[in-house]
Amino acid sequence: xxxxxxxxxxxxxxxxxxxxxxxxxxxxxxxxxxxxxxxxxxxxxxxxxxxxxxxxxxxxxxxxxxxxxxxxxxxxxxxxxxxxxxxxxxxxxxxxxxxxxxxxxxxxxxxxxxxxxxxxxxxxxxxxxxxxxxxxxxxxxxxxxx
Amino acid sequence: xxxxxxxxxxxxxxxxxxxxxxxxxxxxxxxxxxxxxxxxxxxxxxxxxxxxxxxxxxxxxxxxxxxxxxxxxxxxxxxxxxxxxxxxxxxxxxxxxxxxxxxxxxxxxxxxxxxxxxxxxxxxxxxxxxxxxxxxxxxxxxxxxxxxxxxxxxxxxxxxxxxxxxxxxxxxxxxxxxxxxxxxxxxxxxxxxxxxxxxxxxxxxxxxxxxxxxxxxxxxxxxxxxxxxxxxxxxxxxxxxxxxxxxxxxxxxxxxxxxxxxxxxxxxxxxxxxxxxxxxxxxxxx
Numbered sequence: 001x002x003x004x005x006x007x008x009x010x011x012x013x014x015x016x017x018x019x020x021x022x023x024x025x026x027x028x029x030x031x032x033x034x035x036x037x038x039x040x041x042x043x044x045x046x047x048x049x050x051x052x053x054x055x056x057x058x059x060x061x062x063x064x065x066x067x068x069x070x071x072x073x074x075x076x077x078x079x080x081x082x083x084x085x086x087x088x089x090x091x092x093x094x095x096x097x098x099x100x101x102x103x104x105x106x107x108x109x110x111x112x113x114x115x116x117x118x119x120x121x122x123x124x125x126x127x128x129x130x131x132x133x134x135x136x137x138x139x140x141x142x143x144x145x146x
Numbered sequence: 147x148x149x150x151x152x153x154x155x156x157x158x159x160x161x162x163x164x165x166x167x168x169x170x171x172x173x174x175x176x177x178x179x180x181x182x183x184x185x186x187x188x189x190x191x192x193x194x195x196x197x198x199x200x201x202x203x204x205x206x207x208x209x210x211x212x213x214x215x216x217x218x219x220x221x222x223x224x225x226x227x228x229x230x231x232x233x234x235x236x237x238x239x240x241x242x243x244x245x246x247x248x249x250x251x252x253x254x255x256x257x258x259x260x261x262x263x264x265x266x267x268x269x270x271x272x273x274x275x276x277x278x279x280x281x282x283x284x285x286x287x288x289x290x291x292x293x294x295x296x297x298x299x300x301x302x303x304x305x306x307x308x309x310x311x312x313x314x315x316x317x318x319x320x321x322x323x324x325x326x327x328x329x330x331x332x333x334x335x336x337x338x339x340x341x342x343x344x345x346x347x348x349x350x351x352x353x354x355x356x357x358x359x360x361x362x363x364x365x366x367x368x369x370x371x372x373x374x375x376x377x378x379x380x381x382x383x384x385x386x387x388x389x390x391x392x393x394x395x396x397x398x399x400x401x402x403x404x405x406x407x408x409x410x411x412x413x414x415x416x417x418x419x420x421x422x423x424x425x426x427x428x429x430x431x432x
Contacts, residue, residue, distance in 0.1 A: 042198060043200075043201045046340075046361055047332055047361045048363060071188060079300055079302070079321075080307035080308065081287055081300050081309060082298060082312075083248075085248075085254065085266060087254060088255045088369070089187075089259060105369075106368065108378060110396050111394045111396055113244065113270050114246075114327045114416070115244045115325065116270075123193065125190075125193075138193070138194070139194075140193055141195050
């Protein structure tokens with residue numbers, strides 16, 4: 001009886017672990033019909049400002065119910081560390097019934113301490129929904145020294 | 147004998163399960179500790195790096211005239227002369243230690259995704275090993291807001307910066323610390339849109355030359371929920387005696403043309419040292 005109980009426990013643990021892995025992998029699946037191209041974009045506007053954003057499109061052209069980004073975060077780093085005062089994030093920036101999309105956030109620049117290298121960082125979690133499919137394009141990070 | 151085999155099998159199976167569960171549990175705990183900052187910022191440190199599609203658009207910046215251009219040339223010559231003093235003494239082979247304090251008077255956003263307020267003050271400690279050309283061989287940069295959850299430590303080694311607090315690694319890049327605060331790069335990259343001027347001032351009892359870089363916009367821009375910005379001013383305060391930067395200030399220009407300070411960085415210490423403390427050296431793999 002005890003042996004059966006132990007075997008059952010072993011089997012349960014292995015099954016739960018396996019199920020969790022499968023569920024995680026399933027969230028990465030794609031429609032498979034349309035190719036979605038994701039591009040991060042940084043526009044340098046001088047000493048005063050810059051703009052971090054994205055340009056995404058479908059090929060062959062396919063109108064999506066919703067198209068854009070679930071998260072757009074931009075910030076500056078000084079020698080690898082984020083300058084928190086420059087950190088800004090927006091959620092659910094998407095457009096409806098479009099086959100291409102572009103958007104971004106206007107930003108001002110701030111100085112780094114002397115001796116440190118500044119980078120502008122554009123982090124985008126690209127996302128689309130075309131019923132019944134929902135696709136996470138995944139997060140992409142772009143940065144430039146400036 | 148048969149019963150003994152079964153018992154042995156069960157013992158091995160239970161031990162194997164215990165090892166698996168323990169290792170998974172340990173990984174979860176370690177992962178939870180390492181992931182605090184990335185969770186606060188809602189960032190995926192493993193996000194692939196997209197090739198930078200960088201454009202330059204200076205069409206919204208007012209162009210400077212010939213008279214201003216001549217003044218810029220004169221001002222930048224003064225900056226170069228002053229900085230050469232500092233470079234001669236500090237951009238030399240060995241360890242460089244730089245300490246600073248930053249105060250942000252405005253932030254792009256009020257809170258992080260978890261609702262916690264974005265800090266407005268922090269200190270920065272940099273330790274950099276320079277080669278004989280003034281290029282960094284390795285470096286550590288520690289940013290401390292006073293909140294351990296938000297502390298950031300970045301390490302430069304093998305030509306790459308890694309923010310070990312976030313688990314994010316940059317692409318390889320050359321790191322050559324400069325002592326101009328970026329004013330020389332600004333003067334060459336944005337020479338058609340930036341006005342440079344100079345004056346004198348005192349910072350913490352030190353006589354300084356203040357070099358001001360000003361850019362004005364054709365159409366105001368805004369950031370987050372902040373007010374409209376009509377331009378940008380950066381003031382660089384260099385000590386007359388050493389040529390070292392002692393302070394940098396960022397300002398926004400408002401609708402009336404007045405300056406509103408957005409950030410001030412006070413340089414506390416810039417020094418050459420024989421070796422950093424042992425706890426700093428521990429961040430390097432070799």
